Structure formats: structure tokens, C-alpha cells
Amino acid sequence: MTDTAPDIAHSSSDVRSRLVEHDPQSRFVVQRGLFSGPSTLIDDDLYTHIASGLAYRSRHEVAIEPNAEIDTNTYFGRFPASYWQRWTAVTEVRVQLSYDGAGRIALVASDSDGRDRTVDAVDVDGSGTVEVNGLLDRFVDGGAMWIRINTHTTTLKLSDVAWSVDSPETVRPAAVVVCTFNRADECAETVAVLGNDSEVVAGLDAVYVVDQGTDLVEIREKFQNIARVLGDKLVYIRQPNLGGAGGFTRGMYEVTDVVGADHANVILMDDDILCEPETVLRVNAFANMTVEPAIVGAQMLGLFHPDRILVGAEHADLSGPKVGIPSTNALVNSSVVKKSQDIRVDAGYNGWWTCLIPSEIIAQVGYPLPLFFQWDDVEYGLRARSRGFATVTLPGAGVWHADFSWKDWDEWHRYFNIRNGLLTAALHSEFDGKVLFRSLSRDLLRFLVGMQYGLAFTHIKAIEDFLQGPEVFHDGGIEAAADIRRERAMYSETVRHSAAHAPELQNADYQIASAAPWPSMEGLVLAKRLMQQLRGRVNPHPVAIASRDAHWWHVSLFGHAVVTDASQEGVRVRRHNAELMKQLLVRGLRAQWKLRSQAPRIRDSYRREFESMTSRSNWARLFGK
Numbered sequence: 001m002t003d004t005a006p007d008i009a010h011s012s013s014d015v016r017s018r019l020v021e022h023d024p025q026s027r028f029v030v031q032r033g034l035f036s037g038p039s040t041l042i043d044d045d046l047y048t049h050i051a052s053g054l055a056y057r058s059r060h061e062v063a064i065e066p067n068a069e070i071d072t073n074t075y076f077g078r079f080p081a082s083y084w085q086r087w088t089a090v091t092e093v094r095v096q097l098s099y100d101g102a103g104r105i106a107l108v109a110s111d112s113d114g115r116d117r118t119v120d121a122v123d124v125d126g127s128g129t130v131e132v133n134g135l136l137d138r139f140v141d142g143g144a145m146w147i148r149i150n151t152h153t154t155t156l157k158l159s160d161v162a163w164s165v166d167s168p169e170t171v172r173p174a175a176v177v178v179c180t181f182n183r184a185d186e187c188a189e190t191v192a193v194l195g196n197d198s199e200v201v202a203g204l205d206a207v208y209v210v211d212q213g214t215d216l217v218e219i220r221e222k223f224q225n226i227a228r229v230l231g232d233k234l235v236y237i238r239q240p241n242l243g244g245a246g247g248f249t250r251g252m253y254e255v256t257d258v259v260g261a262d263h264a265n266v267i268l269m270d271d272d273i274l275c276e277p278e279t280v281l282r283v284n285a286f287a288n289m290t291v292e293p294a295i296v297g298a299q300m301l302g303l304f305h306p307d308r309i310l311v312g313a314e315h316a317d318l319s320g321p322k323v324g325i326p327s328t329n330a331l332v333n334s335s336v337v338k339k340s341q342d343i344r345v346d347a348g349y350n351g352w353w354t355c356l357i358p359s360e361i362i363a364q365v366g367y368p369l370p371l372f373f374q375w376d377d378v379e380y381g382l383r384a385r386s387r388g389f390a391t392v393t394l395p396g397a398g399v400w401h402a403d404f405s406w407k408d409w410d411e412w413h414r415y416f417n418i419r420n421g422l423l424t425a426a427l428h429s430e431f432d433g434k435v436l437f438r439s440l441s442r443d444l445l446r447f448l449v450g451m452q453y454g455l456a457f458t459h460i461k462a463i464e465d466f467l468q469g470p471e472v473f474h475d476g477g478i479e480a481a482a483d484i485r486r487e488r489a490m491y492s493e494t495v496r497h498s499a500a501h502a503p504e505l506q507n508a509d510y511q512i513a514s515a516a517p518w519p520s521m522e523g524l525v526l527a528k529r530l531m532q533q534l535r536g537r538v539n540p541h542p543v544a545i546a547s548r549d550a551h552w553w554h555v556s557l558f559g560h561a562v563v564t565d566a567s568q569e570g571v572r573v574r575r576h577n578a579e580l581m582k583q584l585l586v587r588g589l590r591a592q593w594k595l596r597s598q599a600p601r602i603r604d605s606y607r608r609e610f611e612s613m614t615s616r617s618n619w620a621r622l623f624g625k
Contacts, residue, residue, distance in 0.1 A: 019173040019175065019206065019258045019264050021260075022172075023171070027094070027096075028289075029281075030164060030165055031079055031163035032162055033072060033097065033147070034076060035058060036057045038193055038274070042400075045337045047074055048071075050068070065151065065155055068151050070148075071148040072147050074146070074336075076398070080144055081139040082344040084286075085136045087392055095161065097129065098129050098160040099157065101124075101127075104123050105122055106120070109139075111142065112139075112343050119135075129160075141344060142342045144342065144395070144396075172263050172284075172358075173264045174205055174264065174284050175204065175261075176207045177251025179270075180247070183272050184213070184223075186272040188217055190271055192223070192225070194207070195234075196226070199281070201230065208251045212239055212246065217236075242478065242622055243372030243416075243477050243481070244270075244372075245476075252266055252367060253367065265287050265359070266357050267354065267355070270353045273303075274401075275399055279298045279399055283355075284356060287358060292389070294390045297354070297392065299394070299397065300401045303400040303402045304402070304403045307335045308334065309334055309398070311324065312331040312341050313327040314326055314347060315327060315349070318421075318425040319432070321421035321424060321425040321439075328345065329343040349382060350393050361389050364389075367616065368614065369423065370618070371420045371473070374417045375417070408567055410454065410494060415461060416477070422436075422595075431603040433595060441589065444459055447459060451555060453577065454490075456588060457488065458488060461487065464591050470609035492575070510543050510560075511543065512545070515545075516554065519553050534582065536559070542561070543561055555574065558576075561573070
């Protein structure tokens with residue numbers, strides 16, 4: 001820590017004069033041409049593809065050897081032409097760049113089926129600047145643009161690549177909001193990566209950091225250093241831990257309290273991402289050009305597998321309720337080095353790892369629900385659509401976040417996933433009790449036969465609390481988060497152990513048991529496994545089960561299973577307990593039957609209190625203002 005900390009603003013008063021619309025330049029830069037990533041952990045092939053020969057890539061420049069070909073037909077190199085034609089009134093895009101050497105620079109486009117065509121091309125020799133232009137006229141169903149460069153007998157260096165369009169009449173003010181809870185180092189790093197990109201920061205009017213933890217970001221040296229760079233654009237706020245919903249809502253609350261911010265872009269950003277500052281520029285530029293205000297979301301790439309995308313766009317199924325349903329034709333858990341998203345896909349919502357919400361939408365839709373964690377982004381996207389505002393998940397705008405496949409769902413946050421999903425369904429669907437009973441009962445039985453008694457309890461507790469009505473959300477989720485963690489600790493299989501020190505076992509006691517394929521008659525198999533577990537007719541010998549094989553139909557064959565945690569950091573030991581299983585089964589079915597029979601009443605109670613729950617005054621109370 002430095003001896004003298006910078007004066008970090010602790011309120012939004014210093015940015016009141018900043019959040020005003022700006023006069024545009026003659027051209028509006030909507031995307032930069034970058035040739036490598038913001039970290040050495042990131043594969044440069046996400047930015048530039050070397051088709052033949054040799055090329056040397058850095059962040060803003062590429063040097064191409066003779067007799068070589070490179071292109072930017074890559075995740076971050078493509079311009080999502082289809083999305084620009086669908087959602088904006090822009091009719092042409094220009095690519096301007098500086099060059100030194102000789103070669104051919106072509107603007108290439110793809111169709112929705114992936115076939116490419118040359119749109120414009122120019123030969124260069126010497127040094128200077130050059131431009132190529134493309135019409136946004138044949139991309140409604142899909143397609144993108146990129147540049148392709150060929151050299152012959154000499155080298156060619158390219159730099160300062162900028163994709164631009166005709167400027168809007170005014171440029172909207174923009175503010176980034178980062179919320180954090182005891183991830184001080186990660187948050188400081190995220191803000192530093194963003195703040196050190198001077199071009200991106202020039203397009204921002206404020207950066208809000210909402211710190212809800214006890215390990216404070218403001219005492220980190222890296223944060224203090226970037227605070228000096230950001231100056232009075234940085235606003236640091238401390239508040240109680242109200243989860244992601246509370247942290248992001250505080251940013252919305254502050255921005256919409258600033259005079260003149262009636263047409264501002266609020267960009268929400270997680271604290272623990274690996275930040276690509278270019279993504280902020282792209283979503284902000286796109287939101288400035290949409291014909292109607294729209295939520296503009298970035299895509300999520302895997303932090304541990306940086307070339308893999310979570311999903312190109314997604315929807316929710318409120319009959320489950322379930323989230324993360326891939327849109328038709330969207331890429332799902334795919335390498336974006338090997339595959340490209342040419343077909344345009346629509347989104348139902350966007351995760352708030354990085355997501356832009358215009359202040360006009362906040363004014364008409366209101367603030368998020370006080371959900372603490374899980375479904376806040378989903379519910380807000382659904383609510384916005386019901387009020388006429390679409391969500392656009394923009395290809396080529398991405399950040400890296402811890403892979404979801406490495407997160408074990410048998411955790412405390414599953415409580416919020418279930419409880420908040422039910423609330424969202426109550427607000428935005430018919431809320432059919434019979435359909436919900438079938439879906440929730442199936443989940444409960446799977447947890448029980450898989451000897452996940454703590455997860456079954458979590459499932460039941462979420463339903464029971466939801467049935468209490470809107471009052472359970474009064475404190476923003478603080479008490480619920482503490483309670484579920486404490487209560488889950490009573491179930492031994494929720495505890496993670498070292499793989500080499502499974503309790504009450506020697507390493508020679510168990511070996512790997514691989515799973516059979518997914519059963520074709522799932523319902524019958526589930527009923528059979530349920531009876532076997534209840535009667536104790538299972539293999540009592542301990543076995544090891546890999547995370548990829550930890551399906552309910554496999555684990556339920558045994559009475560003692562050492563299951564690899566999805567995080568790969570350790571194992572959990574599941575033991576057959578018929579008596580506990582019966583208790584949870586009865587309790588769970590009782591709660592689910594109550595939900596089934598009282599669904600209309602419960603639904604109406606939440607709908608009556610919805611305006612109050614999302615009101616500015618309710619959030620002010622939660623913030624302690």
C-alpha cells in the first residue's frame with residue numbers, strides 16, 4: 001500500500017457535470033482493429049488469423065512478412081454486420097488504417113451460411129493511411145465483415161485500425177459500474193485494465209465501484225494507482241452486501257440521480273472477469289446507434305478456456321423455471337477460434353458479467369428486484385422486453401469469466417437460483433402450479449437418489465421461503481444468504497475434501513466407476529432408483545465417480561460415493577441415508593404441493609408488491625440512504 005492514498009470520490013457529486021451528451025466527431029469509431037489480447041493468457045488467434053507465412057502481432061499493430069496472408073476473421077476481429085443492419089439505421093461502415101510497406105488490403109464479408117465475398121480492396125505501397133468501405137445491405141439473416149491482407153515481395157505493417165460510421169447527432173454519456181464483495185485484488189485488476197486503455201476511458205464519463213465487502217478495494221495499491229489515472233471520473237461507494245443485484249442497482253440508482261443523465265448508458269461489469277476494454281467501447285458504440293433503446297450485452301468466454309464461448313445468446317424457460325436455454329443456431333460451449341457465429345440469433349436476456357442498460361429503459365422499466373443473487377439479470381431482461389425493449393447479445397463483444405462448467409451446482413447459491421426463479425416465473429408467466437410441481441418434484445427426486453441431501457434441503461428451503469411471500473425479500477437477501485450457508489453445513493456431502501484425504505477411507509478402498517449412457521426411459525429409471533435407495537438395495541462398497549459421470553442415475557447405484565467436485569479442486573463424499581432421504585422427501589413434496597395448490601394466490605401476492613419491491617425508495621432503504 002502506498003504512503004498517501006489518492007482522494008477517491010465517495011459520492012456521485014463530482015460527476016454531476018460530466019453525465020451530459022457530447023458533441024460527436026466527424027466519424028464515430030464503433031470498433032478498433034486489435035491484433036492481440038489484453039493478457040498473455042489470451043490466444044492471439046482470437047484477434048488475428050495467420051493463414052500463411054509469418055506475421056508478428058502486438059495489441060495495436062501487426063507486421064506481416066513477404067508472401068504471407070493474414071485476416072481478422074476472428075472472434076474479436078469480425079464486425080457483426082448482421083446485428084448492425086438489424087438494430088441500427090447505419091447503412092455503411094468504413095475501415096481506416098495506417099500502413100507502412102506494400103500489399104493488398106481487402107474488406108471481406110460473409111453470408112449467413114458462412115460463404116465469404118470481397119466487398120472492397122485496395123493495393124498500398126509506401127506509407128500513409130487508407131480506407132475500405134462496405135455497405136450494410138445484405139446481412140439481415142446473418143454475416144460479418146473483416147479485413148484480409150496479402151503481401152508479396154515486401155513486408156507490410158498495419159496499425160491504428162478503426163471501424164467507423166457516420167456519427168449520431170449526439171453521443172450519449174456512459175458510466176461503468178463494477179460491484180464487488182471481498183474480491184479486492186480481482187476488482188482492482190479489472191478497473192486497472194479498463195482504466196489503462198486511454199481510448200476507452202475517453203469515451204466514459206464515470207466509473208463507479210460499489211464495494212460491499214470488508215476486504216476493501218480502495219486500500220489496494222493497484223486501485224490507488226488507477227484512481228490517479230481516472231481522476232474525478234472514479235466514484236467509490238461502500239454499502240452493505242446486497243449481492244450482485246444490490247451492487248449493480250446502486251450504480252443504476254446513482255447514475256439516474258445525476259442531472260442530465262436522461263440519455264446515459266449504464267454499463268454493468270463483474271469484478272472477477274478478465275476485462276477486454278474493447279468490449280466496453282463496442283457495446284457503448286452500438287447502443288448509441290440503435291434505432292430504439294436496447295439492452296446491449298457482451299458474451300461470456302471461459303476464463304480457464306479462453307477460446308470457448310458459453311453461449312451465443314440465451315433464453316429462460318419459466319415453466320421449470322430454468323435459465324441458460326441456448327437460442328436456436330447459437331454457438332454453445334464452442335471454440336470461437338474454430339467456429340464463427342454467422343447466423344444472427346436473438347436473446348431473451350443477457351448476463352450482467354458485462355451488460356449495457358440505457359437510462360431510458362431504467363426510467364420506464366424501473367430498478368431490479370432485490371434478489372441478492374441469481375435471476376436478477378434474467379428478470380430484468382424479461383421485464384424490459386414486456387415493456388418493448390429488446391436485448392441484443394453482441395458478437396465480438398466478450399469478457400472472460402470463470403467457466404460455468406467448473407462451478408459445482410451443489411452450493412449455497414442454488415437456493416437463490418430456485419427461489420428467485422420462482423419469483424421471476426410468478427411475475428412473467430402463467431405460473432401453472434401443476435407444471436411447476438412436475439418440474440420441481442423431478443429435480444427433488446434426482447437430488448435425493450443421488451444422495452445430495454444438502455442440495456435437496458436447499459431446494460426445499462428455497463420453495464418454503466418463496467411461499468412466505470414478498471416479505472422474505474425485505475432485507476435484500478442478507479439474512480437468507482447467511483442462513484442457507486449455515487444450514488447447509490449440517491449435511492456432510494456439501495463439504496469439499498482433498499482428493500487424497502476422503503474421510504473414513506483409505507486411498508485403496510475405492511476405484512473409479514464409470515457411468516452408462518443417459519437412460520432412454522428416464523422416468524422409469526428414476527422411479528426404480530428411488531425405490532432402491534429407499535430400501536437400501538444399493539452397492540455398499542465405496543466407489544470414485546468423476547465429475548463428468550456424476551449423474552443421478554449412476555450415483556444412485558451406490559451407497560458410498562466419492563464424487564469429484566465440478567471445480568476439480570477436491571471431492572465430496574456422499575453416503576446413503578434412507579431415513580434422512582424419507583424426511584426430505586416428505587418435507588419437499590409437502591412444500592411443492594402447497595405451491596401447486598396455492599400458485600394463483602402466491603403469484604398475485606408478488607404481483608401486488610412488485611412496484612414497491614423495485615421502487616427507488618425501497619432501494620434507498622436497503623442502501624441505508
